[in-house]
Amino acid sequence: MxxxxxxxxxxxxxxxxxxxxxxxxASFIIFKDNTQRVWANLLVNGFFFTGIALAGTFFxxxxxxxxxxxxxxxxxxxxxxxxxxxxxxxxxxxxxxAGVFQIHHVWHWxxxxxxxxxxxxxxxxxxxxxxxxxxxxxxxxxxxxxxTVLFRKYSLQDEHLGTFEHYSKLRxxxxxxxxxxxxxxxxxxxxxLMSIDVHWFSTLYGWYIFAGIFVSCxxxxxxxxLHLKKNNYLPNVNMSHIHDVAKFMFAFSIFWTYLYFSQFMxxxxxxxxxxxxxFMERYDTNYRPLVLLMIFMNFAMPLLILMTRDAKRNLNTxxxxxxxIIVGHWFDxxxxxxxxxxxxxxxxxxxxxxxxxxxxxxxxxxxxxxxTKAPVEPQKATFLDESKHHSI
Numbered sequence: 001m002x003x004x005x006x007x008x009x010x011x012x013x014x015x016x017x018x019x020x021x022x023x024x025x026a027s028f029i030i031f032k033d034n035t036q037r038v039w040a041n042l043l044v045n046g047f048f049f050t051g052i053a054l055a056g057t058f059f060x061x062x063x064x065x066x067x068x069x070x071x072x073x074x075x076x077x078x079x080x081x082x083x084x085x086x087x088x089x090x091x092x093x094x095x096x097x098a099g100v101f102q103i104h105h106v107w108h109w110x111x112x113x114x115x116x117x118x119x120x121x122x123x124x125x126x127x128x129x130x131x132x133x134x135x136x137x138x139x140x141x142x143x144x145x146x147x148t149v150l151f152r153k154y155s156l157q158d159e160h161l162g163t164f165e166h167y168s169k170l171r172x173x174x175x176x177x178x179x180x181x182x183x184x185x186x187x188x189x190x191x192x193l194m195s196i197d198v199h200w201f202s203t204l205y206g207w208y209i210f211a212g213i214f215v216s217c218x219x220x221x222x223x224x225x226l227h228l229k230k231n232n233y234l235p236n237v238n239m240s241h242i243h244d245v246a247k248f249m250f251a252f253s254i255f256w257t258y259l260y261f262s263q264f265m266x267x268x269x270x271x272x273x274x275x276x277x278x279f280m281e282r283y284d285t286n287y288r289p290l291v292l293l294m295i296f297m298n299f300a301m302p303l304l305i306l307m308t309r310d311a312k313r314n315l316n317t318x319x320x321x322x323x324x325i326i327v328g329h330w331f332d333x334x335x336x337x338x339x340x341x342x343x344x345x346x347x348x349x350x351x352x353x354x355x356x357x358x359x360x361x362x363x364x365x366x367x368x369x370x371x372t373k374a375p376v377e378p379q380k381a382t383f384l385d386e387s388k389h390h391s392i
Contacts, residue, residue: 001233001375001376001377002371002372002373002374002375002376003228003233003368003371003372003376004372005368005369005371005372009364009368010365010368012361012364013361013362013364013365013368014361014365015361016357016358016360016361016364017357017358017361017362017365018361019354019357019358019361020354020355020356020357020358020359020360020361021358022354023350023351023353023354023355023357023358024038024042024351024354024355024358026350026354027041027350027351027354027355030350031351034342034345035104036104036105036106036341036342036345037341037342037345037346037351038351038355039095039098039099039103039104039106039341040106040337040338040341040342040346041351041352041355041356042091042094042095042355043092043095043106043192043337043341044330044333044334044337044338044355045091045355045356045358045359046088046091046092046094046095046359047092047192047193047333047337048213048216048329048330048333048359049084049088049359049362049363050084050085050088050089050091050092051209051212051213051216051217051333052081052084052213052216052217052220052363053081053082053083053084053085053088053148054082054085054144054185054213055081055213055214055216055217055218056077056078056079056080056081056082056217056221057078057081057082057085057144057147057148057151057177058178058181058185058214058217059071059078059214059217059218059221060075060078060079060082060151060155060174061147061151061174061175061177061178061181062174062178063075064151064167064170064171064174065171065174065175065178067171067383068383069383069386069387069390070240070241070244070386070387070390071241071244071387072378072381072382072383072384072386072387073234073236073237073241073377073378073384073387073388073390074221074225074234074237074241074245075155075378075381076155076371076374076375076376076377076378077221077224077225077228077371078217078221079151079152079155079370080224080367080368080370080371081217081220081221081367082148082151082152083148083152083366083367083370084362084363084366084367084370085144085145085148086145087362087366088363089140089141089144089145091359092137092192093137093141096133096134096137096192100130100133100134106196106337106340106341107195107196107198108121108196108198108340109121109124109128109195109198110130120198120199121198121199124198128195128198133191136187136188136191137188137191139184140184140187140188143177143180143184144184147173147176147177147180150173151170151173151174151177154166154169154170154173155374155378155381156374158378158380158381158382159374159375159378159379159380160380164382166382167382185206185209185210186205186206186207186209186210187206189205189206189208189209189210190205190206193205193209193333193336193337196336196337196340196341197277197278197281197339197340199274199277200274200275200277200278202263202267202278204259204262204263205263207259208256208259208260208263211252211255211256211259212256212329212332212333213329214248214252215248215249215252215253215255215256215298215325215329216325216326216329216330218245218248218249218252219249219321219322219323219325219326219329220322220326221245222242222245222246222249222318222322223319223322223323223326224367225237225241225242225245226242226315226318226319228371228376229242233376233377234376234377235377236377236387236388237377238390238391239313240390240391240392241387241390242312242313242315242318243309243312243313243392244390244392246306246311246312246313246318247312249302249306249321249322249325250302250306250307250312253298253299253302253303253306253325254299254302254303256298256299256329257295257298257299257303260295260299264279267279281339281340281343282335282339285339285344286344287335287338287339287346290331290334290335291335293331294328294331294332294335297324297325297327297328297331298325298328298329298332301321301324301328302321302324302325305317305321306321330356
């Protein structure tokens with residue numbers, strides 16, 4: 001059975017996009033003396049929702065390579081998340097090109113005058129130069145979208161084939177994607193986020209960003225499962241499927257915390273000025289309340305609330321915690337971007353809420369519309385029977 005996009009949700013998504021577009025235009029007018037803040041918000045939301053979509057494609061590839069059967073009845077959801085990638089990457093490309101042409105200075109190293117007087121930037125010019133930067137960005141876009149389209153194509157062919165030979169061919173593509181993802185997920189994080197604070201670097205950064213986008217994807221996937229289950233679109237999804245997704249959400253909340261703390265603790269202990277400046281900009285300024293709230297939402301709440309088996313099977317608890325985790329990791333991306341991009345000239349106003357509304361509306365429309373294009377629950381697939389009888 002195909003998903004019928006509820007008119008109420010469609011109206012909400014269009015309303016959010018309309019209000020967000022108006023707010024975006026208004027932001028450029030009202031904040032004409034601080035358009036950097038507007039561009040920084042476009043980067044925050046462009047990256048955050050693109051990250052969720054990319055993690056959806058990654059989740060599919062991991063399950064294909066591992067010959068995992070349990071996820072088969074929910075695989076249309078990460079597939080639908082992946083359909084947002086062209087839109088999210090287009091938004092990212094606009095922000096990047098605006099930086100290249102000096103319309104904004106979110107990435108300070110792109111400014112020739114700044115680079116000419118900065119020895120650290122000059123020392124990194126072998127990697128951080130605009131031609132190589134754009135080549136990498138185009139490579140990310142081509143690789144991620146191409147494999148997302150390929151996985152979707154093979155998945156829909158399963159409705160007619162569903163043979164192991166067909167699956168074996170797909171498995172080779174998925175393995176190739178995972179190798180490419182291992183590289184591009186880290187280098188894109190360095191390019192798009194870490195290079196904002198161009199004097200600073202962390203060897204754990206790629207993993208840290210990956211953990212954030214993956215747990216956000218699992219939280220989004222869980223909310224969509226509960227929505228579809230409530231409306232009778234996933235008859236074969238049981239509490240074991242929901243429990244497994246909740247375990248991913250809990251586990252990667254702890255993994256994200258481990259990486260954040262490891263990054264922070266080593267830099268704090270060494271106390272090297274070139275390294276501690278990153279955290280001083282976040283803990284010794286007016287960002288501190290936001291950062292502490294973000295840590296509470298992304299670590300303390302999942303740890304205290306999702307630890308038990310019963311919590312991972314309580315639908316109200318899961319809906320609440322999935323929502324908290326999504327908001328918490330949006331705050332995470334926000335505090336990653338803003339200190340280096342706008343310093344103390346940040347806040348929560350028209351640019352923040354308006355641009356967020358625009359991206360939420362677009363993401364909601366694209367993902368839910370993608371669910372209408374094929375049966376929500378596969379009718380034929382290699383491991384479909386195993387998935388239907390999944391029990392833990």
